[in-house]
Amino acid sequence: MREMPSPPPPSTPPAPTARPGASRVPAWTWLVPLLALGMLGIALSGVAVPGLVLLCGCALAGAVFAAVHHAEVVAHRVGEPFGTLVLALAVTAIESSLILSMMVAGGEGMAVLARDALYAAVMIICTGVLGLCLLAGGLAHREQTFRVEGAGAGLAALIVMASLTLVVPAFTTATEGGTYSPSQLVFVAVSSALLWAIFVFVQTMRHRDYFIPAENSSDPEAHAEPPTLARTWGSLALLLLSLGGVVGLAKMLSPAIERAVAAADAPRAVVGIIIAALVLLPETFAAVRAARANRLQTSMNLAIGSALATIGLTVPLVVMASMVFDLPLVLGLAPKEMALLAVTLLVSAVTLGTGRTYLMQGAVHVVLFAAYLFLALVP
Numbered sequence: 001m002r003e004m005p006s007p008p009p010p011s012t013p014p015a016p017t018a019r020p021g022a023s024r025v026p027a028w029t030w031l032v033p034l035l036a037l038g039m040l041g042i043a044l045s046g047v048a049v050p051g052l053v054l055l056c057g058c059a060l061a062g063a064v065f066a067a068v069h070h071a072e073v074v075a076h077r078v079g080e081p082f083g084t085l086v087l088a089l090a091v092t093a094i095e096s097s098l099i100l101s102m103m104v105a106g107g108e109g110m111a112v113l114a115r116d117a118l119y120a121a122v123m124i125i126c127t128g129v130l131g132l133c134l135l136a137g138g139l140a141h142r143e144q145t146f147r148v149e150g151a152g153a154g155l156a157a158l159i160v161m162a163s164l165t166l167v168v169p170a171f172t173t174a175t176e177g178g179t180y181s182p183s184q185l186v187f188v189a190v191s192s193a194l195l196w197a198i199f200v201f202v203q204t205m206r207h208r209d210y211f212i213p214a215e216n217s218s219d220p221e222a223h224a225e226p227p228t229l230a231r232t233w234g235s236l237a238l239l240l241l242s243l244g245g246v247v248g249l250a251k252m253l254s255p256a257i258e259r260a261v262a263a264a265d266a267p268r269a270v271v272g273i274i275i276a277a278l279v280l281l282p283e284t285f286a287a288v289r290a291a292r293a294n295r296l297q298t299s300m301n302l303a304i305g306s307a308l309a310t311i312g313l314t315v316p317l318v319v320m321a322s323m324v325f326d327l328p329l330v331l332g333l334a335p336k337e338m339a340l341l342a343v344t345l346l347v348s349a350v351t352l353g354t355g356r357t358y359l360m361q362g363a364v365h366v367v368l369f370a371a372y373l374f375l376a377l378v379p
Contacts, residue, residue: 025231025234026069028062028066029066029069029070029235029238030234030238032059032062032063032065032066032242033063033066033067033238033241033242033245034241035059035062036059036060036062036063036066036241036242036245036246036249037241037244037245037248039055039056039059039245039249040056040059040245040248040249040252043056043249043252044252053253053256056249056252056253057249057253059245059249060245060246060249060250060253060278063242063243063245063246063249064242064246064281064282064285065285066238066242067087067239067242067243067246067282068282068285068286068289069235070235070236070238070239070242071086071087071090071239071282071286072286073227073231073232073235074086074087074232074235074236074239075087075298076226076227077226077227077229077231077232078232079212082204084286084298084301084302084305085200085203085204085301085305086236086239087239087282087283087286087302088283088302088305088306088309089309089313090239090240090243091243091279091280091282091283091306092306092309092310092313092314093313094243094244094246094247094279095117095121095247095279095310095314096310096313096314096317096318097247098247098251098279099113099114099117099314099317099318100317100318100321102251103318103321103322103327104321104325104327110327111327111328111329111330112330113272114314114315114318114329114331115166115178115330115331115332115333116269116272117272117276117314118162118165118166118310118311118314118315119166119333119337119341120272120273120276120277121276121280121306121307121310122158122162122166122307122310122311122341122344123340123341123344123369123372124273124276124277124280124369125280125283125303125304125306125307125310126158126303126307126344126345126348126365127344127365127366127368127369127372128277128284128365128366128369129280129283129284129287129288129302129303129306130299130303130348130352130365131362131363131364131365131366131367131368131369132284132287132288132291132362132366133287133288133290133291133296133299133300133303133362134291134296134351134357134358134359134361134362134365135359135362135363135365135366136288136291136292136362137291137292137294137296137299137357137362138357138358138359138360138361138362139359140291140292140294141294142358142359143356143357143358144291144294144296144356144357144358145296145355145356145357146213146296146297146299146300146355146357147209147210147211147212147297147355148352148353148354148355149207149210150203150207150210150211150300150301151300151304151352151355152352152353153199153202153210154199154203154300154304154305154308155304155345155348155349155352157195157196157198157199157308158304158307158308158311158345159345159349160195161191161192161195161196161308161311161312161315162311162341162345164188164191164192165188165192165311165315165331166331166332166333166337166338166341167332167333167338167341167342168332169184169330169331169332170332170333170334170338171332172184177330177332178330178331178332178333179328179329179330179331179332180329180331182323185319185322185323185329186319188315188319189315189316189319189320190316192311192312192315192316193312193313193315193316195308195312196308196309196311196312196313197312199305199308199312203301203305211297211301212297213295213296213297213298242282243282246278246279246281246282247279250275250278250279251275253278254271254275257271257274257275258271261274266377267376267377267379269376270376270377273373273376280306283302283303283306286302287299287302287303290302296357300352336375336379340371340372340375343368344368344372347364347365347368348365351364351365
């Protein structure tokens with residue numbers, strides 16, 4: 001009698017794909033931030049080291065990758081939109097502290113520092129970061145979607161905050177030269193902080209579902225096992241160390257950047273653009289990576305949330321410092337910069353108004369970013 005074949009054993013569902021570093025801490029993720037801080041310490045000490053600028057640049061790049069890794073670990077533990085909020089808040093808080101320290105130390109020569117930093121951050125995020133995200137996502141996935149309810153509200157708040165901070169001061173009559181009177185400064189600072197706080201409340205509590213990406217079954221990291229609580233706290237500490245290294249090294253590299261800009265006979269405003277771009281590198285890398293993984297909602301949360309946090313946190317601190325230390329503060333932009341800002345916000349409202357993006361929107365933002373950089377070099 002012919003023997004019947006035995007039935008195959010029941011298949012077991014595949015184990016969830018572990019995100020790199022979810023169960024084991026890669027050595028480079030804690031070693032690189034420590035090396036970056038070590039390089040920062042050497043640069044601050046004034047010790048002559050051959051190739052110090054190159055070493056600081058390499059340490060800065062490594063710190064960026066480490067910051068993105070730890071931000072993703074924290075984000076995977078706390079979920080959206082809290083994960084992107086952690087990275088945006090950390091970067092903005094450190095950047096605001098850097099601007100504040102330079103204003104207090106620089107005195108009269110730093111009257112336009114806050115304005116230039118805010119303008120550069122908004123332009124880089126709304127043209128460069130958004131453009132790269134839409135372009136990368138369009139090339140990889142043809143068409144992507146996100147919740148327009150959350151992005152639209154954030155963009156509306158950004159238009160109001162950027163206009164009150166950077167445009168209106170050029171037209172007020174209480175003071176001259178693109179400045180605000182003390183009462184006007186207080187009003188703008190309170191308004192910016194209030195709008196940002198309301199946005200965070202809406203994003204994290206009242207309408208959190210407007211900022212949560214749709215489930216993406218093709219992304220293995222979406223189903224990875226969350227890291228432990230101890231691993232999350234460790235990554236949060238290393239994230240702050242990495243971001244501190246990024247900002248500190250960017251500040252230490254600024255004299256070399258200034259010399260290179262002067263040698264190229266470029267306007268001094270280019271220095272602020274380069275430093276702002278270096279500080280925003282962690283968020284840029286994380287946002288583009290999320291777009292390529294078909295998580296455009298995460299990219300939108302990072303980009304718009306970062307722009308709002310930059311104004312909502314920096315303006316109150318800068319206004320407070322200008323009043324306490326009697327520092328001059330110029331906020332109003334020149335006509336050319338105002339025109340570019342207006343075009344950027346208008347294009348952002350049009351391209352992000354439907355909740356669906358493809359290659360063309362990304363190309364428009366990237367071209368606008370190129371125009372911003374070109375006109376900064378050739379005013």
